[in-house]
Amino acid sequence: MNTDTYKDEIIQFQDMAKMFSTKRLLPFVEQNDEYPFSVAEIDYIEDMSSLGFFSINLSHEYGGIGCGSDVIATLCLEIAQVDASIATIILNHASAITILNMAAYDGDATLSEIINAGSKPVAFQLYSHINAMSLPVYDNGIINGIAKTVVCGNIADYAIIPVNNNNSISYCCVKIDDNAVIVSEPIVMLGMHACPVTDLHFNNSKASIIGNAEKGSFYFEAMYARMALCAAAIIAGIMKGSFKQALIYTQQRQQGGRAIIHWPQIQMMLSEMKTAIDYAECCLQYLIPQEKSINTHLHELYTKSIFLTLSEMAISTTSIGVQLLGGNGYTKDYHQEKRLRDARQAKSFFGMHSLKKIDYINQYLKSIE
């Protein structure tokens, strides 16, 4: 694919995401945020599937589009401005597909067995770091234990989960509709309510190791390196949505006899939000076109660094976004409190923030050795 065609493809996805967000998501943001936090009853998944959102990084060989994380990041950035939960469904699925792609590269045939990998979300533990999880135990094609906090566990047919395989970590594929897999009720989480999370309980459930059995940690690290860009894009989208709402509100809300946007204190707060967003956009504009150079250590470090930095900035930015609306910001009417919750939850993509920070500096140290 030449560069121009590729750019066109990104723009096409961007336009599609804008339309999907405005027409399909925006009117239902509040409704989708309500208890019991399960997207299963609604037909977004079908729409997303027909728009090709689940086949972006699936290779042509398996019926996918074969694009990289740059396209996914562009898509997520647009959608997250309206509802980050839906962008998270895409990120979660793309993370699972990334692992399956790497396994396929190592000669694994699982991808060809998952017939709907490009049309239905694959369940994955997006909020967990592989080194901080209690893993189900794998033994000779059977697993026992619990996979906690599995994203889309209640709507997917397959789950890609790490297991303890003779004291080493491997990834395996589990068919969820197997009778030996019990799917919990949706878990009540802090944010991303339209992106359901469940626990999967395995009782002598059938599972197949995917890819190289010794390379579970490697797959996780490589997946994280690729997907950090998309996670950063979701976070930037949340920040942008929060700023847009704050700007509209402060222009309309009158206190002290004038619109509060004319208060210098308010202007300082808006400025703090906007500079953070500009920083995020500059980083993404630099990194998204560089995605093809994914093999370089520097690019990996940059994307992880931006994800870590933006995930901190997003919490203060969305917190200001709530603050600027005062009591109204704390209610569900303006979606600002949702953005704060979502930003906070996005910080836990790929596991504990502190652990990711430690991993980051260790990766840097290795790169300069």
Add this chain to the structure above:
Amino acid sequence: MRYISTKEKKMFLEQRPWISEAFNSLQSIHTLPRSIYHDVETAIAIARKFNKEVLEPIYLSEELKCMQDHNYLAWDFVKKAGEWRFYSLFVPKLFGGQGLNFFALYPFMEEIASVCPGLGHIIFVHYLGIATLFPSMNARIINKVLRDVAKSEKEGTPRLLDLTITEPEAGTDVQEPIIYGKGNINGTATKVKGGYIINARKIFISNGHLSYWHIVNVWEDKKNQRETALQCVIPNGTKGFSFGRCEKKMGNLASTASELIFEDCFVPNEWVSMRVQDPGIKNSKKGPYWYTHTLVDFVTSSSRAGVGAIATGIARSSYERTKKYVTDKIANNDRLINHQWVQILLTEMYKNVNIARLTYLESVYTDMLQGLFKLLSKPPVHITVTYLPRFIFTLLSPLLNLPVVTWFFRKYYYDLYTDTERNNSTGWASTAKITCSELGNRNANIALDITGDDGLRHEYGIEKTFRDIKLLEIYESTNQINAMNICHAMVTNDCNDVIYYK
């Protein structure tokens, strides 16, 4: 003294920061009666027992009920807290209460909030209502309302108080006296024969649907907000008063934020607790605006210190729940608590709790010496209200209906009150509110950083602290408005001709 003369000492102590500004806890050591310490011990012990027996088993399930139905009202909890006699626990015996000192209310709030600030707010906001009624100094109404609180609590049908002030178009405009007169207010009181007609739509009224006595703040003249404030007491069932919607909020779900609607609601004169256009106030040396400003500051000085205590409680729950989590959790083949990064972050959380507590306690000390509680802290008054048996106050109760009692209280709390006292009290309260809520927020974030995906799940009670703490940066005026209040009261109070909100 060898190095300094008495005259020099006096001169140097007149420099900022003044002793009365910065050393209230130190002054309190020799000023406050010893029994206050015992009251604090008692209040903490009662709160901990209540937490263990009542709050801890129900707080998560009650919150889920609120998530399922935002109109859910926690009446069972209201009754349970009433069985524990919490609504009269800190009401002076003079007014039919159990007479635990107000100082003890703050550590009590910290304890309750360390489990669930949402349910806790049902108790706290009741005292906010009391703290709003008290500054009216209308002894007759205070006595009548608070004796009803004690009686209804005893009968098993507690009647709570709330503070009714915020309007849809006026938040800061009705809460900050410095800005009075510039905003757009709508809550009005129109004089008619025998009383007032109230027309107002009030929103974000904590506990509105759960309360019986609504302490309503409105204005007689929308165009003269500074000099026409009127406070009245409106009970449930009054003609023209109705409940509106319950807000859908991010956190503190068990404490409803209500809309209260007053349409041509008649309030007889006997339920007007304070009117700054009354000749006694209007013609006083300090005038109606000073009275209004001081009334608001009496309320916020006591309530914002309370916000500090609640925020400290939330900071504590983040810390305690995280500590429990890391003690059991295995990561990288080792218990999480053995990781140095966890130890450092946990230590920061512990440090934040202690800084927050010191800050709100300093604010309470200032209130005891220079704020709303100063009269009750004077040893002769304190000894009388603490040690005389309750029946004596019941016998003396009719005397509180005499106008001279209200006159005396207003003389003491308004005419003899100084700008410096008011500034110290309100300045410290805002300092506590900002500091504690920010530290609470910091702890909630650290907790989620440490606990990762587990912390995001409702069942651990950790994500809840993140949702709950955010409110504390917003209500009782946003932290930004509180910063302006500190500026006005403590930073620029010795500068000439400073203009605010320019």
